[in-house]
Amino acid sequence: MLELRSLPTDCAKRRQESVCSACGARAFSVCSSLDSSDLAGLDAIAERVTLKAGEALIREGDPAVHLFNITSGSVRIYKLLPDGRRQITGFLFAGDFVGLATGQDYAFSGEAIEDATLCRFRKTDYRALIRERPLLEEALLDRATHELAAAQNQMLLLGRKTAQERIASFLLDLPTRDPLRPSTEDQVRLPMTRSEIADYLGLTIETVSRVLTKLKTTGVIRLLSLNELRIEQPDRLRDIAEGEV
Amino acid sequence: MLELRSLPTDCAKRRQESVCSACGARAFSVCSSLDSSDLAGLDAIAERVTLKAGEALIREGDPAVHLFNITSGSVRIYKLLPDGRRQITGFLFAGDFVGLATGQDYAFSGEAIEDATLCRFRKTDYRALIRERPLLEEALLDRATHELAAAQNQMLLLGRKTAQERIASFLLDLPTRDPLRPSTEDQVRLPMTRSEIADYLGLTIETVSRVLTKLKTTGVIRLLSLNELRIEQPDRLRDIAEGEV
DNA sequence: CGAGCAGTTGATTTTTATCAAGTAGCGTGG
DNA sequence: CCACGCTACTTGATAAAAATCAACTGCTCG
Numbered sequence: 001m002l003e004l005r006s007l008p009t010d011c012a013k014r015r016q017e018s019v020c021s022a023c024g025a026r027a028f029s030v031c032s033s034l035d036s037s038d039l040a041g042l043d044a045i046a047e048r049v050t051l052k053a054g055e056a057l058i059r060e061g062d063p064a065v066h067l068f069n070i071t072s073g074s075v076r077i078y079k080l081l082p083d084g085r086r087q088i089t090g091f092l093f094a095g096d097f098v099g100l101a102t103g104q105d106y107a108f109s110g111e112a113i114e115d116a117t118l119c120r121f122r123k124t125d126y127r128a129l130i131r132e133r134p135l136l137e138e139a140l141l142d143r144a145t146h147e148l149a150a151a152q153n154q155m156l157l158l159g160r161k162t163a164q165e166r167i168a169s170f171l172l173d174l175p176t177r178d179p180l181r182p183s184t185e186d187q188v189r190l191p192m193t194r195s196e197i198a199d200y201l202g203l204t205i206e207t208v209s210r211v212l213t214k215l216k217t218t219g220v221i222r223l224l225s226l227n228e229l230r231i232e233q234p235d236r237l238r239d240i241a242e243g244e245v
Numbered sequence: 246m247l248e249l250r251s252l253p254t255d256c257a258k259r260r261q262e263s264v265c266s267a268c269g270a271r272a273f274s275v276c277s278s279l280d281s282s283d284l285a286g287l288d289a290i291a292e293r294v295t296l297k298a299g300e301a302l303i304r305e306g307d308p309a310v311h312l313f314n315i316t317s318g319s320v321r322i323y324k325l326l327p328d329g330r331r332q333i334t335g336f337l338f339a340g341d342f343v344g345l346a347t348g349q350d351y352a353f354s355g356e357a358i359e360d361a362t363l364c365r366f367r368k369t370d371y372r373a374l375i376r377e378r379p380l381l382e383e384a385l386l387d388r389a390t391h392e393l394a395a396a397q398n399q400m401l402l403l404g405r406k407t408a409q410e411r412i413a414s415f416l417l418d419l420p421t422r423d424p425l426r427p428s429t430e431d432q433v434r435l436p437m438t439r440s441e442i443a444d445y446l447g448l449t450i451e452t453v454s455r456v457l458t459k460l461k462t463t464g465v466i467r468l469l470s471l472n473e474l475r476i477e478q479p480d481r482l483r484d485i486a487e488g489e490v
Numbered sequence: 491c492g493a494g495c496a497g498t499t500g501a502t503t504t505t506t507a508t509c510a511a512g513t514a515g516c517g518t519g520g
Numbered sequence: 521c522c523a524c525g526c527t528a529c530t531t532g533a534t535a536a537a538a539a540t541c542a543a544c545t546g547c548t549c550g
Contacts, residue, residue, distance in 0.1 A: 079401045081488045087401040101393035108397055130383075137382050138375075144389040148346035151396035152353055156324045156332040158403035159447030163538070194497065202404030204539055209498055226497075226547090243326045408506070439529065449507055454530050471515080471529075 045125040051112040057098060060109045066120050068098040073116025074178070074191050077108045078199065088200040089154075090147075091192060094179050099123075100144055114191050158202045161243070166201040167211045168241035171221065171231065186231040187224075215240075290370040296357040302343060305354045311365050313343040318361025319423070319436050322353045323444065333445040334399075335392075336437060339424045344368075345389055359436050403447045406488070411446040412456045413486035416466065416476065431476040432469075460485075 049068070051057060057068060057075060070092055077098065078088040089108060092098055098110050098118070130137040153173075157166050175181040175188050182189055190197070194205045201208070212229075215221045220237050222230045231237055294313070296302060302313060302320060315337055322343065323333040334353060337343055343355050343363070375382040398418075402411050420426040420433050427434055435442070439450045446453070457474075460466045465482050467475045476482055 079397060081401070081405060083488050085405040085488065087404040089397040089400045101390050101397065103391070103394065107394045131379060134376060134379055134382065137379065137386060141382060141386045141389060144386060144393060145346050146348070148389060148393055148396060149348065149352045151393060151400065152324060152334040152346065154400055155334050155396065155403055156326070158400060159332040159444075160326060160330040199404075205497075206499085206540080207538060210538095213498075243328050243330065450529075451508080451531085452506060455506095458530075 045121050045129060046119040047121075049118045049120045051116045051118065053112055053114050055112050057110040057112065057118070058106045058108075060106055062106050064099060064102040064104060064106045065123060066099060067123050067126050068110075068121075069119045070094050070096050070098065071117040071119060074113045075110050075116060075118075076113050076192065076196060076200075077110045079108050086199045087202070088196060089151075091174070091177070091196075091200065093177055097140070097143065100140065101147070113196070163201075163203055163207050164211050164214070165241055165243055166203065167197075167208065167215065168237050170197065170201055171229070172234075172237060172241055182228070184230075186234055188229050188231065190227045190229065290366050290374060291364040292366075294363045294365045296361045296363065298357055298359050300357050302355040302357065302363070303351045303353075305351055307351050309344060309347040309349060309351045310368060311344060312368050312371050313355075313366075314364045315339050315341050315343065316362040316364060319358045320355050320361060320363075321358050321437065321441060321445075322355045324353050331444045332447070333441060334396075336419070336422070336441075336445065338422055342385075342388065345385065346392070358441070408446075408448055408452050409456050409459070410486055410488055411448065412442075412453065412460065413482050415442065415446055416474070417479075417482060417486055427473070429475075431479055433474050433476065435472045435474065 046069075048071075049057075051073070058064075058066070060079060072094050074094075075092045075096075075098060076088050077090045077092065078086050080086050091113070092110075099106065101107065130140065153169075157169055161169065171188055174190070178189060178191075180189060180191075181187070192200075194208050197203075198205045198208045212221070212223065215237075216223055220231070220233045220240070222232050224230055291314075293316075294302075296318070303309075303311070305324060317339050319339075320337045320341075320343060321333050322335045322337065323331050325331050336358070337355075344351065346352065375385065398414075402414055406414065416433055419435070423434060423436075425434060425436075426432070437445075439453050442448075443450045443453045457466070457468065460482075461468055465476070465478045465485070467477050469475055
């Protein structure tokens with residue numbers, strides 16, 4: 001049930017597999033030395049939740065009762081302005097936590113992009129549990145810390161990168177976080193729509209479409225289908241992402 | 246020496262004052278029940294650091310040896326693109342931690358905006374310490390969590406708000422985080438330059454200047470000096486910040 | 491087969507950046 | 521004390537990037 005996916009900076013060999021007693025899903029430790037016994041407590045207070053594509057998980061402003069861990073599928077979290085403008089602040093995949101960054105009320109909404117399964121904990125239970133399990137807390141702090149670093153990268157992207165640089169950065173970053181990435185090297189799965197990519201990168205769908213077309217025309221990427229593409233020239237894409245053009 | 250400033254969501258009465266044995270500076274607990282004895286351990290491994298305005302604290306890419314807590318003054322943290330474009334990802338004040346969001350190497354640079362004093366810990370010492378002090382770790386997790394929520398707000402700002410909305414949001418947010426805010430209600434201290442405001446909001450200095458002039462002209466704010474202004478119409482500024490115009 | 495939706499492409503507008511020319515405040519040195 | 525020059529800031533004119541508006545394509549699903 002609980003699957004703490006290894007963080008991107010981990011080397012694979014530090015992964016430690018364990019099996020959730022409650023639902024049988026595999027659980028991976030994060031980089032610090034967390035093992036099955038540490039996760040067992042979490043499993044005990046977890047409920048399983050199933051969501052169809054598009055269904056809401058949490059809604060901004062609601063009391064933050066639960067904390068979630070994604071078992072399968074993917075989730076978008078976002079914030080809205082009163083007039084409907086949307087900023088997607090993250091795409092989350094199996095192993096990610098949803099709801100860590102909240103106080104009294106949820107500060108963002110979350111919905112399934114694809115069909116998804118999740119583990120749900122009451123925040124109060126989880127608070128009590130992590131007090132007894134310092135290794136679990138350390139793992140969560142580690143994870144929050146990594147998310148913070150990712151958020152800073154995203155601020156750099158949103159504040160200072162051009163449309164082309166944003167798309168390039170996105171195409172390079174996404175597969176590193178998606179556990180379902182195609183096995184083929186440099187192939188990218190896009191489970192989200194153009195509209196979601198636009199709202200994640202602070203652009204419009206038209207601009208996303210135009211930039212993808214341009215990258216295709218210049219031979220940097222190849223569109224395999226609407227939701228799948230291949231990076232033909234990774235070095236060039238990396239240069240574009242960092243503004244080296 | 247160590248000053249864990251209360252988080253904005255705290256009610257004042259939950260503040261718990263304690264005095265650092267090493268340097269005499271006051272230390273406040275964060276919202277959870279952290280007291281002097283929990284902080285004492287941190288003091289023991291802390292060194293005092295003094296910085297003049299403009300001096301660097303940490304540099305992106307350097308090994309992340311230290312963790313800092315600001316005792317006085319203010320700090321900017323930022324990331325650069327190869328061509329020099331800068332995104333300031335945060336302004337930090339007394340009580341804030343610098344260096345939480347890092348793995349092996351620092352992922353951002355940090356410099357003093359004004360003269361500042363800080364406490365410095367070796368990360369290894371601090372890691373060892375928080376394992377023994379669950380309340381401290383909980384406080385840090387809490388803080389990381391709040392920073393994550395703030396980062397999401399900033400992503401909404403950078404990705405979807407207009408220049409005017411960004412400035413309005415900034416003017417409303419800054420005083421809530423600056424412990425040196427003027428005692429006069431609705432008065433805002435701007436210890437940073439226009440260039441820093443611009444790099445924090447993803448704008449240029451010219452745009453920042455123009456928007457401030459416009460807000461002044463429409464009577465929403467009054468510029469008292471270059472680095473001090475007063476919000477004349479807080480409700481209207483709040484409306485502008487949320488796009489209700 | 492056709493409706494509807496996601497995506498693409500094109501023309502135009504808007505916003506903000508860029509380039510350029512001032513102005514104001516401040517510290518320094520005469 | 522004042523002139524000088526520096527820097528930060530402001531203001532104006534123009535350019536560029538991306539948004540908006542609009543038309544069209546192609547795919548999926550009933």
